[in-house]
Amino acid sequence: MAELHCHIEGAADPGLVCMLARRYGIDLGDIVRDDFYVWHDFSSFLAAYDRASTVFRSEEDFAELATDHLTRLASAGTLYAEFFISPDHAKLSGVAPEAYAAGLATGIARAREATGIEARMIVVGVRHLGVEAVERAARFAAGPGRRDITGFGLAGDERIGAHADFRKAFDIARDAGLGLTIHAGEVCGAESVRAAIDAVAPHRIGHGVRAIEDAALIAEIARRGIVLEVCPGSNLALGLYPDIASHPLKRLVAAGVKVTLGADDPPFFRTSLAAEYRLAAEAGIDAPGRLAFTRTAIEAAFVDETTRRRLIDRLMLAALSLGAPGTSQ
Numbered sequence: 001m002a003e004l005h006c007h008i009e010g011a012a013d014p015g016l017v018c019m020l021a022r023r024y025g026i027d028l029g030d031i032v033r034d035d036f037y038v039w040h041d042f043s044s045f046l047a048a049y050d051r052a053s054t055v056f057r058s059e060e061d062f063a064e065l066a067t068d069h070l071t072r073l074a075s076a077g078t079l080y081a082e083f084f085i086s087p088d089h090a091k092l093s094g095v096a097p098e099a100y101a102a103g104l105a106t107g108i109a110r111a112r113e114a115t116g117i118e119a120r121m122i123v124v125g126v127r128h129l130g131v132e133a134v135e136r137a138a139r140f141a142a143g144p145g146r147r148d149i150t151g152f153g154l155a156g157d158e159r160i161g162a163h164a165d166f167r168k169a170f171d172i173a174r175d176a177g178l179g180l181t182i183h184a185g186e187v188c189g190a191e192s193v194r195a196a197i198d199a200v201a202p203h204r205i206g207h208g209v210r211a212i213e214d215a216a217l218i219a220e221i222a223r224r225g226i227v228l229e230v231c232p233g234s235n236l237a238l239g240l241y242p243d244i245a246s247h248p249l250k251r252l253v254a255a256g257v258k259v260t261l262g263a264d265d266p267p268f269f270r271t272s273l274a275a276e277y278r279l280a281a282e283a284g285i286d287a288p289g290r291l292a293f294t295r296t297a298i299e300a301a302f303v304d305e306t307t308r309r310r311l312i313d314r315l316m317l318a319a320l321s322l323g324a325p326g327t328s329q
């Protein structure tokens with residue numbers, strides 16, 4: 001497996017979050033109950049996410065978070081993972097962007113050493129914090145010596161601000177040679193995917209599933225080879241679709257769209273990358289189709305070509321040694 005769409009604070013195990021809250025004397029309110037996050041809609045999910053993020057108070061806390069996340073993925077058979085990092089969230093808990101990214105890079109190095117998993121980071125701006133904050137995040141991502149940061153993206157509440165407002169931020173990132181991805185077509189419809197493509201010409205789109213509502217747009221996404229980072233478990237948890245049979249995953253694939261799978265914010269949505277692959281199977285994607293998701297993820301990864309080649313070789317070896325692709329899809 002390989003994953004391109006996961007928010008690092010959204011991957012924080014509730015047990016780790018509660019332990020750090022106790023250590024620092026932080027009141028989490030009612031966002032964790034019986035070892036699960038509690039929220040009821042997109043807005044309360046974002047609020048719970050923001051509150052849980054405040055427990056990470058040092059470089060070492062972030063190293064631990066990244067190692068925990070990547071070790072979990074590696075033990076499920078994941079070769080490669082990208083995750084979103086948000087300097088604005090770290091700043092809110094008093095950690096400077098440099099220390100935040102350095103801690104996470106240390107976590108990646110530890111997980112790589114222990115398990116062989118490869119990983120990179122994508123800085124995201126948070127759109128509901130405003131254009132200025134997003135441009136600041138882009139300048140941070142574009143700065144010199146940003147170890148393991150290879151992409152820039154936009155997350156947060158899609159209902160706030162127009163995609164075009166963030167053009168400059170994406171230009172800063174593009175000029176620095178970073179890969180570009182943007183959340184769209186999640187809580188908003190196909191028009192938000194069209195607007196995102198027109199405004200920032202991204203390499204990939206976070207979610208994008210609601211593009212299915214516009215046949216001409218789907219044809220264009222397929223023709224341009226724009227990759228969709230699809231997170232079915234997140235979409236079901238947030239109520240975009242009532243069940244996996246109604247989810248557009250299979251129709252996107254049938255339309256020739258390049259698709260990868262991600263868990264988005266796994267414990268918030270009671271999912272994992274392995275569970276996303278199982279959901280895809282339930283949606284009628286066969287084993288070669290699921291293997292193709294992993295291959296697409298590696299082909300669309302924001303990595304240097306040598307790393308990409310090595311990852312493809314590892315994937316082919318894993319698929320061969322398994323005969324039929326199993327846990328290491």
Ligand code: ADE
Pocket residue numbers: 007010049155156157158183186234264265
């Ligand atoms: N930040 C964390 N998870 C997110 C999601 N699913 N959509 C938008 N912003 C997010």
Ligand code: ZN
Pocket residue numbers: 005006007155183206264
């Ligand atoms: Zn996301």
